[in-house]
Structure formats: structure tokens, C-alpha cells
Amino acid sequence: MAVSQKSTGTLTDGSPLLFILCLVLSCLLLIDPLFPDVQITRPKLLVLELGIFILLLLWLVNIILTGRIYIRKTNLNIPVLFYVVYIFTAYFLSNSKPVALSELKRMLLCASIFFVSTNVIVSDKNRSIILLGWVCGTTLAVIYGIFQRWGQVWIFVVPQIYRVFSTFGNPIFFAVHIVVFIPVVMGLFLYVYSNKKISSFLRFLYLLLLFCVFGASLFALYLTETRAAWIAFGFSLVLFIILSLKSNKLKITFILLLIVCGLFFAYSTKHIWFRHQAHTLIWRDTLNMWLHYPVFGIGPGSFHIYFPKFASEQLLAIWPQRQSIINDSHNEYIQILAETGIVGFGIFMWIIAAFFGEARKNFYRNTSNTNRFLITGLVCSAMAALVQNIFSVDMRFIISAVYLFLVMGLLSSFEEQIFVKSFRISNTVKITGLIILVFLAGSVLQQILKPYLAQRRLSNEPDFFEKKPAEVIAELEKKTKLSPNDAKVYEQLGWDYAKQKNWAKAIENFEQAIRINPNLYGAFNNLGNIYFYLGNRRKSIECYQNSIAINPKQVDAHTNLGIMYYYEGMLKEASDEFTEVLELDPKNEKAIVMLKKMRE
Template identity: 25%
Template sequence: AAYQRFLIWLSAWDISKQNPVVGCGWGLFEMLFPFYQQRYLIHPNLTQRTHANNAHNVFLENLSQTGIIGLGIFLWLIFCIVKFGFHQIKNVKNDFQKTIAVGIFAGVIGMLVDNIINVTLYFVIPGFFFWMNLGILAGLGTSEKKIIHHNSVTKTVSVIFIAVSVLLIKMYITIFYAEKNYFTGFKLAKRQSTPIEQAIPYLERAHKLRRLEVNNNYELANGYARMSAQFRYAGVPVQADEYQKKAIRFYKEAIAANPGYDEIYFNMATIYAQRKEFALAEENYKRAVFINPFSLDAIMGLGNIYLFMEKYEPARNLYRRATFINPSNKDIWNNLGYVNMKLNRIADAKECYQKALAIDPNFDLAKKNLYNINSAVINKRQPQIDADGHR
């Protein structure tokens, strides 16, 4: 979406300003982006947070990660490519080859234009075809045979170059197959009609090929979490526990690849909460909220953990914060009323239940709690109240 790219571009520009000469370091944009986008989420047109593993603009991609120096080198490279393309078109004598040269050069320019809103130059398959086309363009019209005399130094350099090239080719082939398995597993995992068991083997193969890839590790952990839920609902606690442990392991591997995804911490915290490991759940919910201060799910999750731990004051602060993010959520108002009662804030609790009922007049839980408050006030006793899912 356009607003997502605008949010990414604003954040990329801020990253660039932080280290304008040399940038933040190649490959670090994805890790830094979540922290830079926070300031813009209060804008009414940019409230929907997004993820970005690149700047979606090749110039900002280079500027943010390699600074003015890197961007200057990249612009020089583009200038050389364009100049060389026009040179080949002008100097190729054969009409057929000239036509081929024009077509290839148009494709190269088209890809460069596309990279104003993308960074496909750095993706394996599009990048391969980009440089392959330049190689073909360079070979057009070349008919002269040159004899190159090698000495020991040039032979050694040639061997090293060939060895490095072979290793790079092997690496890119591995990445290609890893991505192929990941996307297959991802599509199967998102397809509601397909059992999650069919997606997991593809994601596991992708992990073996490329261990520290955040998206694959995250989806694999989600798959294990779903398997755990299936066994838990089926009444098979041993296998449910086994898959929960697997999910936690791969959430941690996803964090090792990129610690900037609040969803990873949130999902892992949820698993810990299911396992009654509330201290670990609290720690990971806090990290999710730190990365994304506007994540209603993470704020409510942390508030619920405090509720279980009977830490009512911090729970109240979080629920109040949640009402600013989504004031039309009846469950938030009901939970806030619950902690207000626990803190003996009777008037505040009554107001919260009334707001919950204003949102949904048929909300039975809020009706019951408000009735209990009114009855308790009349009879001068402690009211019996229920939170959303807590008694």
C-alpha cells in the first residue's frame, strides 16, 4: 500500500540522518526499521504499523545502509551502466544485434525505474537476470579475439576468483531453494483448507537450508504453536507440551535473526502464558510493547498477565493505555473496571462498566459486574466481579 511505503521511506530517511556518511551498516535496515517507525504511528494516516526488510527504494536502501559514500558509488555504477548501454546501441553494426541491444537495455532501464519503489536488484532471481542481461549486452558486437598471457600471479588470482564464484553460486542456489520451500510452506500455512501438518515439512527444509532467516523461523514457530493448540484441544498434553517447546525454540531463532519483530515476542509470550510461566510471559510482552507501543494485543496480553499475577496497579495503567488506542473495545473497559474494583476505585469501576455497556448494551459480563457493584453499595458489602476471562 502507498501509506506503507511512505512510512518506510520516512523511517529510511531518519536512519540515513543518523549516520549520513557511512550509513547504519549493510543488512541492518530490517532490524532498525521497527524502532524508527514508532514516531510516525501517531499520525492519523500512518496508524497501521508495517514490516520492511528493505527500504522499497534503491536509493534510500543504499543511503540508509551505506551512507553518502555508498550511494555515491551506486550512482556512479548506474551512470556507467547507462553510458555503456547507449555506447553499445550506437556502435553495434549488425541490425539484429542492435535490436537485441535496444530490447535488453530497455529491460535494464525498466528494472532500474522499478527500483524507485522496490529493491529487486538485491533479490536473487531478479538480480541474476539483471546482471545476465548486462553480460549479454556487453557481448554483443564483440568479435575480436584476444590472447591473454598468464603469469603465476594472474593464474593464482584467476583460481581464487573461480573458487569464490563457485562458492557464491552455491550460496545463491541454496538461498533460492530455501526461499522456494519457505514460500510453499507459507502459502500452505495461510490456506485455511490445508492442515498445518502439510506446511511444516517445507518450512523445516527451508530452515535446514538457511537457518537464520527470520520469516521462515517465525512461520515455522507459528506452525508448531498451532500443532500444540490442536493437541491441547484434543486432550493430548504431552505432545502439546513438546510442540510448545519447539515453538519457543524457533521463536528464539527468529529473534536471533532479527530482534525487531514485536509479533515474535508477543507469540512467544502467549506460549509462556499458556505454560503458566508468567515471568517469561511478562518479559516478552514487555519487549513486544517496547518495539510497538501501539500494539493493542501486546498491551492487553501484558495487562492480563499482571491480572493473573495480581499486580493490579500496572494492569490498570496498561488497560487505561489500551482505551486510548481502542476506546470502542468493550472488553478493555470491563477489564479496567475489574482492576479498579480490586484497587477499591468503586466510582471508576462503575464508570468503566457503563462505558462497556454503552458500546454493547447486551454485554452480560458488564451487566453482571455493574449490578454487583450497585448491590454491594446498597448492602455495603464487597461486590463479586468478573473480568474478561478472569474470575
């Protein structure tokens, strides 16, 4: 490397690889909404993670091959980096890194999509390609969601669901996806309507299609019956009217009309608005938890671990912890405050303030051209997500958070000032850099796939009680008569009876083995499994604890005890056990999957 040069200016063109990056991002936005979201396995999330991984990899390859770094000088760069650094620091200081890992991953994905989408768009054409993929993918998901209400529409047969959720696994997650999408469609509609460069026929066709997409999305939003999303849509619509209309008289007229329609809608759906969910009690108890850890919080991703100790009797009377695990605060801002303290919350609010500052700057720079409608749509899109998260924690759902940061990135791509740093590097250095990047990419890819592969292998693993006995029971019974003080024979016999689900005989033989040799930690662990199967959780926990007391490094007993604590709603204790398992066995698939299950 001989020379490096810094400069600032306007980005007017880019390498072919940047165009390919935009195509990849467009394809990701097209296909990801079509993948189902299933708890634990999360195919939709896996596709998103792999897509962002490919985008980041190609972006770095482009930097190495061209010898230039382009970074748009947006208001958001520094606060987003600060938040990533803060979450990184909190992760490394965490007593339970497997629990904090989910939040670290979420923030890394959000930051990656923000910086990539901000810096790969070098023309309006590139931006249009990305928006096209988004519109097509989400429209297909919306249509599928509408079909769910009836189960069969013409020749299309889908599972019938009253509160539709399309491929998103939950009506709330589908709803936030729609409220983020609708303002973008509205912005595109006005953009096409005002763009005289498009022929009259094509403009009419585009407007008709966008109007149909808007109507279908609005209907799907209604079918989700998600109150927070309806409120968020109302706020975003008011903001859209204010930003897109120049006449104050028209603004007031449309807002008054919207208020009247909103009141009528609220009255006609009053049975939905009065659903009781105890959110205010959760908010109160969460704030109480924050007051105990005000500066740095309880740690990223740790809400569900600590909250049971702060849940009030009034809340537990409605949602008993053994029956309904409360794993979020139903308010993103309160949860950020509780998990990251006033420091993390302050940085997050800095991101929001910087976004609206960037939006204002770009809006006034583009008031005389059609881009202002796209900017308006993106601003209102972010507003919808931020308002909905006052009443829910959709940004805990990584896909929703990624789309919010995608919107921030797309809006920031209108920034005209670019920081450019050029490097004069030899081909040897380029090849070396690419080789290093490939090795790093392989390591990262392994970490991305690790929890999904663990779940797949675990789902194919036979249950403890389904494995075939190692020896014939009759032969073991004979051995007990020949060697009545051989504890191992009784332990093996108990094991074989357990495989046949003869619980009484299994318990009898395990207990006899323990009487002969009280240090048989395996027998205690197996007894715990049987009592768990029989529904005696107290006795099961006692057996697992005895097993661990004899052999503190016994992975199976720690795992089983963690599972028992999970079913008892003792999430902090469960987390401690699974963390201990991963310290003893970093690749333990049950612990990896259970920590993921606890969060979901």
C-alpha cells in the first residue's frame, strides 16, 4: 500500500458491484417476506441473516477491489456506531453472554443493513430497484395474509386463520411490517404521479397497481386486528398529509376528515379496543425493575430473565409465570431503558433524533423535485414503526428492527455529501485481503448457522424414553440375584425399564442403585427425567440438584435442571444453568436451542 487519499464530494457513479449489491438487496426484500416464520427454526430470519451477510461481504469485496471507501456523511453514522459499541461492551461485560448474544446479533444486523443501504445507492435507478423488490415481496405476503382469513380463495387453499399473520408467525409482527410498508407505497404513488418523465400509459398502469397494493395492504392491516398498528398508521397518515400537501387549508381538511373516519372506525371496532392485556401493569413493573439498575440496566436481552422477580402480585394474578412467560415489556422504549439503562436509552433516542434531523435536511433539499415524495414516505414509514413500538416490542423481532434501519438507510441515501478515501494497493495486497475476508466470512457463516443446525440435529435426536434397551431385562434381573450389591446392575435395569416406560420398576431400581452407591449421579439424573415425565416437577428438580451436587460438571443434569426451571417460570435460574452448560460444552445444542426458546 503506497498512498491513501481523502476527499469529500458528490457520488455520481459507482462500480458494477454496487449495482449488483442493489440487486441482491432487492432480491432479499422480495424473497424474505415469502419465507415462513416458525418459532425456534426461524426460516425467515435465517434468510434475512444470510442475505445481510452476503450484502456485507460484497460491500467489503467492492472496497478491496476498487481501493475506495465511500461513506455518506449522514447525521446517523455516529449514533448508530455508538449504539453498536455500547451493545458490544455490554455483551462482553455480561455474566450471561449466551443471553446477551441475541441483542448483539440484532444490533449488528441493523447496523449492517443501515450502512449498506445508505452507501450502495449511487443513482435513482438503484434505489428504484430496491424499492421494487420490497413492493413485490410484501405485496405477495399481504395477498397470502388476506387469503388466510377465508382459507380458500378460488383455486388457492391456505390455512384458515381469523387474525391473519401471513408468513410472519404473529399478527403483531405482520402488522408492523404493513404499517412500515404502506407509507412507502403512498410515497411511491405521489412520486410516480408527479414524474413527467414516465409515459402517460405507464404512469397510469403504475398508479393503478400501487393503488391496488395500498388497498390490499390496508385491508390486511385491518384483518390483523392489531390496535397498536392501527394507531401507528393513523399517526403516519397525519404526518404524510402534513408533509405532502402544500396548502394549509387542504391539510386541515384532510386531517379533520381523518379524525372523523378514525372515530367511526374506533366505534365500529370497540370490541377489539377493549381487549384486556395488562400492558400497563407490565410497564409499571418494568419501570420498577429499571429503578434498581438505572444507569446501565440489567443487560441487553435479559428482560425475560430478571422480570419474574419484579412482577407484581397484581400482574401474576392475571398472567401466572408458570402458565404465561412474560418475555417482553410490550413497550420497546421502556424495555430498552430497563435493559441498557439511561445510557443505552439515551444513545437510542440520539439515533431517532438524528434520523429526523437527516430527514428534515434531505426533505428541504428536495422540495422542488419528485424525490421529496419518496422521502416523505420513508419518514412516515419510520414514524409508524416508532409509534407502534410504544405499545409493543416489534423491534425485538429482528426482522422488524432490520426494516426500520433499512428505512433509515434508504432515507440517508439521499445525502449528497460523501466521504471518500482512496487506496493505491497492489494486486498482491488485494488478493491477500480477499483471502483473509473469505476465512473471516467462513467463521461468521458458521456462527450464523450454528443455532439453526443445532435445532435441526436436536429435532432428529431420539427422546430419552424412545431409545431401545441395551440388554434384555430378564438377563439383568438374573444378575441382580447373582450380584445383589452391584449398583451398576440396578442402574442399568432402571434404565431399561425406563425405555419401556415401566415407571414404577424404573424408579424402584434406580433408588436401589442409589441406596447401594449414593454417588451415582447418573441415577439421580435419570430419576429426575422420570419424575418430570410423571409431572412431579418438585421431585424432578430435587433429583437433578442431587446429581449436580455429586458431579458439578455433569452437563445432562445442568441441562435438565435448566429445562425444569424454564417450565416453572424461573427464567433467571434456567438461564444460569444453560450458561453453565455452554461453559462446559460450548457446542451443546439443547442449551443453544433452549436459550433461544426462552427469548421467544
